[in-house]
Amino acid sequence: MGPVTLPDADWRRDPALHAVVAALSNGANRPRIVGGAVRDSLLGRAVVDVDLATPLRPEDVMRRLKAAGLKAVPTGVDHGTVTAVAEGRPFEVTTLRRDVSTDGRRATVSFSDDWREDAARRDFTINALYADPETGAITDYFGGLDDLAAQRLRFIGDPAARIAEDHLRILRYFRFLARFGRSELDTEAYGACKAAANSLKGLSRERVADELLKLLALADPRFAVRAMLDGAIFAPILPEVTSADLLDRLIDREQAHDTPPYALRRLLALLPAETTVAVDVAARLKLSRKQREAMRDRILCKAILRPRHAAYAHGIEVARDALLLYADDNALEAALAAVTGWTPPRFPLKGGDLIARGLAPGPEVGRKLHAIQARWVEEDFPGADRLDALVAEQL
Known part of the structure; x- marks a missing residue:
């Protein structure tokens, strides 16, 4: 198979994207589009967010963006992420990274200039695809293109090791399975998720909830949910x-x-x-x-x-x-x-209406009003004549 390139799309011609790319380029040394935009574009799906990766250090990214008259927001600068804002649209720009240490919840990273090293720390092969923003040429280090074509979801490298780096990847596996899989489980990946399921207890509830709700919001997550049930994935978090x-x-x-x-x-x-x-x-x-x-x-x-x-x-x-x-x-x-x-319908009576009909002001007004409303609802919201009769019964 020859070189694969991104299909033509309106988002690739976005002047805002080109402004960010130009600010961070030095000749042929350009940032690359990474992750979801590449994956979804190849699948013919709508591209919502465009993320970029660059060998430039975060401080250089900030400096270059500002020099180009663009806004630079240090959204996750300690982990190498800067949000570039051009024409009111955000683009997440992240410096190439390698993991130094992980504890299953967060990683300590160092910056790198090695694209393959950056790809190796990502979760799934289909998320580790890079594309040149000008030519559309795709770089694939771990067989992500073949997996995408086969609707196969695989971790990069050893699944158990990848899950140990970040336990949330268990839930991400099932969410991405529901989005991109074909009702087929990768034996190694599924086994690693089942073996590490109890590690989900160590995650913040907010992160767990975010992943679960994203999974359940997908068009049809039933295969993934049943796989989670069969693998006892829910047991540690939602028994x-x-x-x-x-x-x-x-x-x-x-x-x-x-x-x-x-x-x-x-x-x-x-x-x-x-x-x-x-x-x-x-x-x-x-x-x-x-x-x-x-x-x-x-x-x-x-x-x-x-x-x-x-x-x-x-x-x-x-x-x-x-x-x-x-x-x-x-x-x-x-x-x-x-x-x-x-x-x-809106209940048409207020306490003042009962007082005008002779009921003395006080707590009894509220009780009578509530009783009339309950009867009105019970009788399926009748019109004015029947409502007057209900008022008369209470007064």
Whole structure:
């Protein structure tokens, strides 16, 4: 096979990218595009972020960018990373590196001018592809192009050693498997992930949550999730996850009803449908308050028998998710139809309305208002005449 080059694409002609490349070039000694942009471009997928690697030291990168009139942000300068900003767009520029020491959570690095050495410290072969920004010529040190073509996910070098450097690579393996694999496990990689699964306990909950939610947000992560279950990968971090059956059903329903993936909905599908479990897991993963409430509300909707009542209490989106998660097959279509295109009404009464009708101000106003609203909801949000009758009953 002859030399492989990047396919033509609009992002390759981006003046902002060329401005950064020009600032960091010295003749033929140019930075190279690395990682996701190369991989995704070869697969014909959209390129979102363009990262660059360079033998220049971080201080030289900063100096050259500023001299070219570009903004330079030292986002991870101790590890060699500077963010270049051109025309308002960021480009992550990282100095070539070698690992000096690792402890499974973080690495101590030294800078290098050896491209192969930099490639060797990356995780998967398909992420260690470099491309010349001008010619598009690709440099591949570890068979990443063949793996990409075969939809094969392999670690660079010894999988156990790579995982020992950073335990998060276990979860990254399954996320990348869901994105780029073909429902086939690399025996060595999978064995190393299973053998090192308990090391996930040493990672910060935020890093674990970030990887899990990224995995669950993918189009169809079911093969990867089942592989994690079979390999006892969840056990050290989420022992509550014991089955993927509900996730299988949920994704089938999402696809049938043209519903985009939503990571928290899918996380709930992996957990027992109990608010205490959802709250505990969300707290353990250090999810935001908004995310915790989102999980709790979807489980609370399970106990509300009428779909529109659930939508009134928690919103259309939450009610739809609860139906997709928990509704019986024979009730799902009608339940979704009941909330699709429906706008929950606003309760039209306030305490002042009851006072105007003769109720004395005080705590009783709130109790009466709540009782009227409960009846109004129970009777499926009737109009003004019936609402007046409900008020009269309470007064």
